[in-house]
Amino acid sequence: MTTTEGVIPSSGSKGDSVDDSGMDGADVSLMDEARQPLSRKVNIASSLINPYRMVIVLRLVVLGFFFRYRILNPVPNAFGLWLTSIVCEIWFAFSWILDQFPKWFPINRETYLDRLSLRYEREGEPSHLAAVDVFVSTVDPMKEPPLVTANTVLSILAVDYPVDKVSCYVSDDGAAMLTFEALSETSEFARKWVPFCKNFNIEPRAPEVYFAQKIDYLKDKVQPNFVKERRAMKREYEEFKVRINALVAKAQKVPDEGWIMQDGTPWPGNNTRDHPGMIQVFLGHSGGLDSDGNELPRLVYVSREKRPGFNHHKKAGAMNALVRVSAVLTNAPYFLNLDCDHYINNSKALREAMCFMMDPTVGPKVCYVQFPQRFDGIDLHDRYANRNTVFFDINMKGLDGVQGPVYVGTGCCFRRQALYGYDPPIQPKKPSMACDCLPGWLCGPRHSKKKSGKSKKTEQKKQPPVRTDSTVPIFNLEDIEEGMEGYDDDKSLMMSKKNFEKRFGQSPVFLASTLLEEGGVPPSASPAGLLKEAIHVISCGYEDKTDWGLEIGWIYGSVTEDILTGFKMHARGWRSVYCMPRRPAFKGSAPINLSDRLNQVLRWALGSVEIFLSRHCPLWYGYGGRLKFLERFAYINTIVYPLTSIPLLVYCTLPAICLLTGKFIIPTISNIASLWFLGLFLSIIATGVLEMRWSGVGIEEWWRNEQFWVIGGVSAHLFAVIQGFLKVLAGIDTNFTVTSKGSDDQDQFAELYLFKWTSLLIPPTTLLVINLVGVVAGISDAISSGYSSWGPLFGKLFFAFWVIVHLYPFLKGLMGRQNRTPTIVIVWSVLLASIFSLLWVRIDPFLIRATGPDQKLCGINC
C-alpha cells in the first residue's frame, strides 16, 4: 500500500497525524496494516458460478423452444385450457427472468475489524470511531411483550462500542405507560448487566437468550470469578423479569381514571390516539454510572405526538420522528434501525457496519449497510419458510454485486446524510439532484443541455440545497442559529433558507444539525433547550408541507416502507452493502403459525402492490438517475410478484379441471416435443442445484421456499392484489397489523399449532380439495375404462401432485395439533368446491363442442 488515498480517515478533519510521529519498525508495520482497506469483496469461485451462468443461458434457450412448441401446438378439443395454460406459463417465465438476472453477479464480503480498530482506536487517544444512534420501534406491548423489547435494549446498551458514541432511542407508537415503565426498569438493570457483559465478554448480550443457551458457557472463559458472577447475574435477571412481569400483569386492565404515573400525575398517553409528544432520557453522562463506575450509553424514550385527523404513517412516521429527535439530541452521523424483537446477537455488529461506512474509499458512496435477518424459535423444519434463506442468502448476495441489497426494515445501519435526500458525493454525470420522475428527455428544460441563462438562474435558486462538494455547506451553522435577521441583506441566502425549511421543517436546531456532516451537537446547546426542540420536532404538524416521507427520511405510502425507502436512495445513485458476519449480527422472532405467517406475507405483498400503484413504481420511476439496470429489475420483481398469484391460482386449478373433464393442456406428445419438456424440467432442477451450491442454502430450505411460494401465492398475495386495488379505487386504507412476538415461557410448539380462522385459508383449501377430488375421479375413471387410458392420465396426475405436494405444509397447518381440520374450513371449501363443480357441468368453457356438421368455436354451452 503506497497511495495516500486511504490514509486519512473519512472524517478528514480528525486526520490522524501519522507521518510526523516518530515510530519504530513494529509501529510502522502496524500503521501499514491500518492503511489497508477495512473490507474486501470475495467473489464466488468461478467453478461454482460459471456453470450456474451457463445453465441459466441454457434454460433460456430451452424455454424459447418450449414456448415455440407450446404456441404452435394448440389442443384442438381443449382450446381454452391450452390458451389459459400458455398465458400463465408466459407470465411465470417472465417472473422467472425478473428474479433470475439480478443474481448474475453474487458476491460475499469480508471485514477486518482489527484494522478498523488500528485505524480509529489508537492507544492513549480518544476513540475516533463515529457515533451511532440506534432506533428501536415498538407499538403494542400486548403483541410485543416489554420483556422482548427490554432484551433488545439491553443488547444495545451492552454493545462493544465506545459508550459515549452509542445512544438508544425507543419509539413507542402505542404511548403505553407499560413500555415507559419497563424501559425505566431496564435502564436500572442495565447498570449491572452492561459491566457483566463487558467484563466477561459474553455473547449474545440479550439476557433472555444468553441464559437460555444450552451450550458450555464456560468454554474459553478464564476468569475464576465468572461462575460466581454469572450465577449472581442470573438471579438478578430473574428478579428483573419478575418486576417486568408484574408491570405487565398490572397493565392488563386499564383503571377507570386512566394510568397514573409513579409521581401521581396522570400518564399523558392515556388516550393513545390523542396525546402530546413524550420524551424521557435515561442513563447517559448525566444519568449516573454502572456498577463498575463507568458511563452508560444514553437511552431515550420517545412517543411522538398523536392527534385525530393526522395521518401518522405507521412505522415510517415513527422512524422519521426518531430521525429528528436524534438529530436534535445526539446527531450521530450513522444510525442503526431495529425492530423491537431484533436484538444484537453479535456485539461487534456496529463495528462490522463501520468497516464499510468509515472506509475512506468504499464508505462515502454507501447509504446503508444491511444485515441478513436471522431468527430464533423457528420450528425444526421451518414449515412456513420463516427463515427466508433463499431471499437472504441468494437474492440479497446477488444484489450486493449490482447496486446493493434492498432495505428490509430492520438490522440496517444508515448514513444520516443519505436519508436526508442528498446525492452520493461522487457524481461523474450530473452535479445536482437527479430528476427522478421520468426519462430524462421527458423532463423538460431541467435536463436539456441548452438552457436560457435566465431560466437557469431561477432554477438554481428554487432547487433544494444540495451539497455536491460535500465539505462545503451552503450556509453556516451560526447563520441559522442567528435567526432570520442575519439574512436581510442576502436575499439569495434567505431564499435558500426558506427552501431548506420547506424541505426539513421549521426547526432551527434541526436545520443546523443537518449541516454537521460529522454529526454531534454544538457544545453550547443547553440540554433543556434541546429537549424542548426535540418535543417540537415530534409534533403532529411538523411534517406538514415538508419533504418528510416524500423525498427524505422513511418514505410514506406503503406498509412495506422499507422497500420504498431503500429504493429511493438507490434511485439517487447510492449503493448499499450486504454484511454477513459469521456470527449473525442480529436475531429476531417470526410468526410460526400458519395464520399469522399468512397475514405477515399479506402485509408485505400489499405493501408491494401499494408501491406498484404509486408514483414510486420502479417500472417508471427514477429514469435519468443512477439506478442500475439490474437493480431496477430486482425492484420490479419485488413489486410485481403479488400479481403472479392470479396465474398461479388459475394454473393450480387446471390439473383438477383436466382430471375431471378428461381433457389436457398439452396435445398428445411427440418424442421431440417431450424433449423440450424434459429439458425444461432438468434445467430448472439444475439452476436450483447450482444455486444451492454457490450460496450454501440447503435443499430443505430451498424446497420449503418453493412450497411457501405457492401457498402464499394462492392466498396472501391474491388478497393483497385485491386489497391494493381496492385502496386505489375505493380509497380504503390499509393497516399495519403487527405480528405478535410470543413470550418465551410458552410451550415451544404451541405457537406452531395455533389455529386462527382467516379467510386467507379459503383459496388454498379449495385448491387442495378440488385437486384431491380430481385425482380420485381420474383414477377411478381410468380403472373403469381400462388399460389404455392410464398413459394420458399420468401427465394429469403429475400436475395434480405438483399442486398437492406444494400445498402439503398448508394441509398440515390446517390439521393443527389434533390433526383435525376446523369445521368452518371444511364447510367453506366443500361449498366452494361444489359450486365450482356445478358451474363446471353447466358451462364448461374450455371445451369445443363438435355438434353437427359445422363445427364452431364456442365458449358457452349453446
Ligand SMILES: O=c1ccn([C@@H]2O[C@H](COP(=O)(O)OP(=O)(O)O[C@H]3O[C@H](CO)[C@@H](O)[C@H](O)[C@H]3O)[C@@H](O)[C@H]2O)c(=O)[nH]1
Ligand atoms: O404503526 C406501527 C406499526 C409497526 N411498528 C413497528 O414495526 C416493526 C415491524 O413490525 P412486525 O409486525 O414485526 O413486522 P414484520 O413483518 O416482522 O417486519 C418486517 O416487515 C416490516 C414491513 O412490513 C418492516 O417494517 C420490519 O422492519 C420488518 O422486520 C415493529 O418493531 C413494530 O413495533 C411501528 O413502530 N409502528
Ligand SMILES: [Mn+2]
Ligand atoms: Mn417482526
